[in-house]
Amino acid sequence: EAVLTQSPGTLSLSPGERATLSCRASQSVTSNFLAWYQQKPGQAPRLIIYGASSRATGIPDRFSGSGSGTDFTLTISRLEPEDFAVYYCQQYGSSPLFTFGPGTKVDIK
């Protein structure tokens, strides 16, 4: 079973700072089918990055994704107040077909 591990569990930062979130897979992610989502309380997840490094429609360029194989990173270059949320990585291809990581909470320091 494909397992995703995210670190850190919580990231406490100030607006304007850089956020670096990590996602590690227990086995290589097929064709870099790795996505990142942002979720705020009471809302549905929102797609931020797909294919490991492609920004979804309408996502500002302060968000970037990188990585391949088993190690992936989401970077937010300068945190805006609306970026404080929980971020999940998600892989497609290994059994089960889709799995999500446990999430990284980015909160205000």
Add this chain to the structure above:
Amino acid sequence: QAQLVQSGSDLRKPGASVKVSCKTSGYTFTSYLMNWVRQAPGQGPQWMGWINTATGHPTYAQGFTGRFVFSVDTSVSTAYLQINSLKSEDTAVYYCARQPSYRGDFDSWGQGTLVTVS
């Protein structure tokens, strides 16, 4: 712009059934797979399975076979999730999520439906 609008929150007793709807607009319904995702209180999302909206063929993830039924009505561009023999552990928010062809992500989500079993 794609919109996925789900039915409202529901409170059911153990052993009952519930049917959640996901009405779509703004795109060709049968051109995208529709997935269902569960999020239990305080936990991360969990993939339940998908349905091929063009053929109506469902695929269920392990742990979501038997009591869970996916269906579609293409005439009204709507997907459905039915859960039978409800248990307290089914209490969660259920999301429908659209998957573009040849991609492994969900680019548009419903607002979620809270199902409470008590």
